[in-house]
Amino acid sequence: MEITDLSVADLQARLRARELSPVDAVNALEERIEAIDPQVQAYLSRDLAAAREEAAKADVTLPLGGVPIGIKDVINVTGQPCTAASKILESYRSPYDATVIARLRAAGAVPFGRLNLDEFAMGSSTENSAYQATRNPWDLTRIPGGSSGGSAAAVAAREAFATLGSDTGGSIRQPAALCGCVGLKPTYGRVSRYGLIAFASSLDQIGPFTRTTRDSGLLLNAISGRDPRDSTSLDQPVEDYTALLGRDLKGVRLGIPKEYFVDGMDAQVRASVEAAIKQCESLGAELVEVSLPHTEFAVGVYYIIATAEASANLARFDGVRYGHRADAPKDLLDHYKRTREEGFGSEVKRRIILGTYVLSSGYYDAFYLRAQKVRTLIRQDFTNAFAQCDALVCPTSPDLAFKLGERTDDPLRMYLADIFTIAANLAGICGLSVPCGFGEADGTKLPIGLQFLGKPFDEARLLQIAHAYEQSTDWHKAQPTL
Amino acid sequence: MSSPELDVRYVANLARIDLSDAEIAQFQTQLGRVLEYVEQLSQVDVSHVEPTAHANDITNVFRADEAKPGLEKKAALANAPRQANGLVMVTKVVE
Numbered sequence: 001m002e003i004t005d006l007s008v009a010d011l012q013a014r015l016r017a018r019e020l021s022p023v024d025a026v027n028a029l030e031e032r033i034e035a036i037d038p039q040v041q042a043y044l045s046r047d048l049a050a051a052r053e054e055a056a057k058a059d060v061t062l063p064l065g066g067v068p069i070g071i072k073d074v075i076n077v078t079g080q081p082c083t084a085a086s087k088i089l090e091s092y093r094s095p096y097d098a099t100v101i102a103r104l105r106a107a108g109a110v111p112f113g114r115l116n117l118d119e120f121a122m123g124s125s126t127e128n129s130a131y132q133a134t135r136n137p138w139d140l141t142r143i144p145g146g147s148s149g150g151s152a153a154a155v156a157a158r159e160a161f162a163t164l165g166s167d168t169g170g171s172i173r174q175p176a177a178l179c180g181c182v183g184l185k186p187t188y189g190r191v192s193r194y195g196l197i198a199f200a201s202s203l204d205q206i207g208p209f210t211r212t213t214r215d216s217g218l219l220l221n222a223i224s225g226r227d228p229r230d231s232t233s234l235d236q237p238v239e240d241y242t243a244l245l246g247r248d249l250k251g252v253r254l255g256i257p258k259e260y261f262v263d264g265m266d267a268q269v270r271a272s273v274e275a276a277i278k279q280c281e282s283l284g285a286e287l288v289e290v291s292l293p294h295t296e297f298a299v300g301v302y303y304i305i306a307t308a309e310a311s312a313n314l315a316r317f318d319g320v321r322y323g324h325r326a327d328a329p330k331d332l333l334d335h336y337k338r339t340r341e342e343g344f345g346s347e348v349k350r351r352i353i354l355g356t357y358v359l360s361s362g363y364y365d366a367f368y369l370r371a372q373k374v375r376t377l378i379r380q381d382f383t384n385a386f387a388q389c390d391a392l393v394c395p396t397s398p399d400l401a402f403k404l405g406e407r408t409d410d411p412l413r414m415y416l417a418d419i420f421t422i423a424a425n426l427a428g429i430c431g432l433s434v435p436c437g438f439g440e441a442d443g444t445k446l447p448i449g450l451q452f453l454g455k456p457f458d459e460a461r462l463l464q465i466a467h468a469y470e471q472s473t474d475w476h477k478a479q480p481t482l
Numbered sequence: 483m484s485s486p487e488l489d490v491r492y493v494a495n496l497a498r499i500d501l502s503d504a505e506i507a508q509f510q511t512q513l514g515r516v517l518e519y520v521e522q523l524s525q526v527d528v529s530h531v532e533p534t535a536h537a538n539d540i541t542n543v544f545r546a547d548e549a550k551p552g553l554e555k556k557a558a559l560a561n562a563p564r565q566a567n568g569l570v571m572v573t574k575v576v577e
Binding site for chain 2: 091092093095096102116119143160188189229231234294296297300301303304311315318320321322323324325329331332333335337340341344346349350351354356357361364367369370371372373375376377379381411412415426427428429456466
């Protein structure tokens with residue numbers, strides 16, 4: 001077995017036993033990245049010298065001691081680039097650590113490498129990156145999902161042991177499903193957003209990509225908790241998210257939202273997800289049908305609220321304090337308008353325009369306020385469903401990974417790829433995608449993800465359920481050939 | 483819901499983004515379709531529903547008003563496209 005094939009738990013055990021050193025782990029990753037990243041293109045940059053230096057000093061007795069962790073290029077790490085895959089931040093260097101990075105370091109981990117994404121995390125395919133299109137490790141002609149496509153592809157391709165991503169409408173869970181890894185979106189407020197470049201502040205949450213559910217719990221242990229620098233992080237006690245792993249599913253009630261099994265879903269996705277649900281039943285789970293009646297409105301609500309918040313958040317890119325600035329502006333208005341025209345890519349501009357429009361005088365009530373009210377109904381749907389069950393189970397994405405270029409001309413169709421993941425962000429609940437099989441397209445095997453959605457702050461239970469399913473299958477052991 | 487009367491050129495000015503004529507035409511069509519899609523929200527009866535701004539029911543988080551170490555001046559200025567004398571330079575605002 002190659003070093004890079006190890007899970008975080010196994011790697012950490014070997015580091016702790018001094019069978020391997022943290023520098024060995026960094027070097028093994030570097031070798032793997034050099035060999036395959038020219039094809040996968042998951043990394044935007046990496047600072048090998050800094051990682052080696054930190055690895056040499058890592059305390060392997062800590063929970064993540066000596067484990068290198070890849071970071072989505074939208075989370076600040078002192079001295080490193082943080083481009084958000086945008087030209088507007090091409091030359092930016094982070095002057096501080098995001099709270100999740102400070103917490104990873106406190107747990108002994110070594111941040112290593114900056115991973116590609118859709119510009120400002122806006123997209124579902126990672127094709128909106130201003131720098132490169134990351135490929136799906138299972139089929140290099142296909143997208144890895146997005147927006148955290150680099151974070152997902154790197155874990156699947158064994159060029160990272162684990163990574164951090166961010167999830168605003170599915171940007172962790174959807175690429176995890178399409179690349180065949182475990183992706184966890186924590187409850188809103190579980191993990192500090194301080195140092196995450198904001199897309200939609202009421203929806204964004206940072207979470208881990210890993211190859212196993214146990215690793216997911218280990219990372220969540222490290223990054224969770226209230227942070228005085230993020231007033232929306234909550235003071236809920238941080239549990240040991242691996243504590244319930246190994247418990248079976250007897251007595252667990254799993255809700256099946258009937259609105260998530262509608263026509264239009266890929267037949268192979270449906271078959272795999274239905275088989276996985278049967279598997280959960282055979283492991284002792286009790287299945288209950290539930291209804292989330294406002295599901296069909298979630299995408300519409302999301303694209304109003306997320307773009308509205310984005311239009312305000314991205315106003316900070318003004319070419320004054322950081323980022324690109326247009327040359328020789330004739331006045332301040334020209335300075336702003338050309339700076340932003342030159343710095344932002346097409347999808348970002350499109351969303352800023354939409355967000356500005358739905359907030360503008362005369363349209364605020366009709367679009368933004370109405371969307372906020374429907375958001376209330378979507379939240380209530382989940383509250384009602386969770387009165388009947390412990391967690392929900394459903395597909396993560398309606399489709400297998402699609403071809404590069406297939407949807408770039410059709411934003412609406414791209415938006416609909418997030419149909420099963422968006423509602424969790426609107427409701428603020430936690431969700432996770434775990435591999436549940438493969439479909440086939442043009443003779444290639446492509447991963448399928450099973451999504452579990454949990455009550456707010458019920459991540460320990462969510463991981464217990466996903467772990468019980470995962471351990472009864474071999475899906476998480478499958479590897480792409482590269 | 484009022485019918486979408488999106489004028490991309492006007493909104494781009496509000497958002498302080500220059501757009502080419504080609505982009506304006508493209509966004510007009512694409513966002514027109516998105517707005518047509520979100521028009522479905524008008525089917526929902528929201529007459530007795532409170533809006534949700536945030537998934538967590540928290541308001542007014544307070545902290546003690548105490549000075550704490552922040553970014554040093556050098557670090558705060560390091561990313562500024564133009565600076566002089568320890569200050570960020572802004573394009574002229576007044577004549």
